[in-house]
Amino acid sequence: MVSAPVLRVKTIYINSVVLAANSPFFLKIFSNGMKESDQRHITLRIADSGTEETVMMEILSFMYTGKLTTTEPNLLLDILMAADKFEVLACMRHCNQLLTNLPMTRESALLYLDYPCSTSVAAEIRHLTDAAKEFLASKYKTVPNREKTHLFHLAGQDFFLIAFCQMHEQSKAYSFGLCVEKIEMPKGPTCLTVDFELAARTRSSGKFVTRFQDKHTGDDWMLGCADLFEVPWSTFITNDNLFIDGVLHLRADLRVGVVAQPGLET
Structure with missing residues (x-):
C-alpha cells in the first residue's frame, strides 16, 4: 500500500x-x-x-x-x-x-x-x-394548515387535495403527507368506489414515480398517505431529486365510480 x-x-x-x-x-x-x-x-x-x-x-x-x-x-x-x-x-x-x-x-x-x-x-x-x-x-407548521389546496370535480363530487406535515407519536419525527378529501354534498352522502394513486416527479428520471396506491369504497372518507416519501422531514426538504428548481411536483390520479344503493334511484 x-x-x-x-x-x-x-x-x-x-x-x-x-x-x-x-x-x-x-x-x-x-x-x-x-x-x-x-x-x-x-x-x-x-x-x-x-x-x-x-x-x-x-x-x-x-x-x-x-x-x-x-x-x-x-x-x-x-x-x-x-x-x-x-x-x-x-x-x-x-x-x-x-x-x-x-x-x-x-x-x-x-x-x-x-x-x-x-x-x-x-x-x-x-x-x-x-x-x-x-x-x-x-417553521413549517403552516404546511398542515394549508387548507384544501386544490379543488377538483369528479363523478358529480367535489374533492380537495391536501398536503400536510405529520408527526409520528412514537418517534416524534416529522414527515410529508398528502391526501384527498371528499366534500359532502348538500343532497347528502354518496357512496363511491375510488382507485387512488399518488406520484411525484423525480429529477433523475424526469417522470412521475408512484409513491402510494389504495382503493376505498364508502360515503365519507379522506384517503392518502401520512409519510409519502418514507424519509424524515429534514431529509425530504433537502432532497434535490424531489425538489426540481425548488419545486415539488406531485400528481394524484383518481378513478371514481358511484355505487348504486338498494332502494335508491341512480
Missing part, C-alpha cells in the same frame, strides 16, 4: 504538561512507557483539506487559552468531533455552549440533524438535535 505523500510540514512548539493536563489522550502519549514520551518531535499527520488543520489549531489554542476563535456552526461541530477524539472534554463543553447560544436557522437545524457524528458526540448535542426538530416543525 502506497502512503499519501507529505505535501507540507509545519512545526508547532507545545508544552506537553499543558496538553496532558487538558486531555487524557495526550496524557497517555506523554506518560512514561509510551515511545512518544522520550521524543522531542511528535508527528501528527492530517489531511491537506485545510479544515482539519484549522480544527487542530483551534483545539491546541483552546488548551492554552480556553477560547475558540470561531462561531461558525459547521466548524464548531468539526472541532467538537476532534475534541471528542482527543478527549479534550473542556473543549467539547465549550463547543456545545457556543452552539447552544447561536440562533437556530433552517441551515443550522438541518446541519445538526444530518451531521455524521460519533455516538458520544450525538449524545452531547442531543439537545441541539431536539431543538432543531422543534424549530423545523414550528
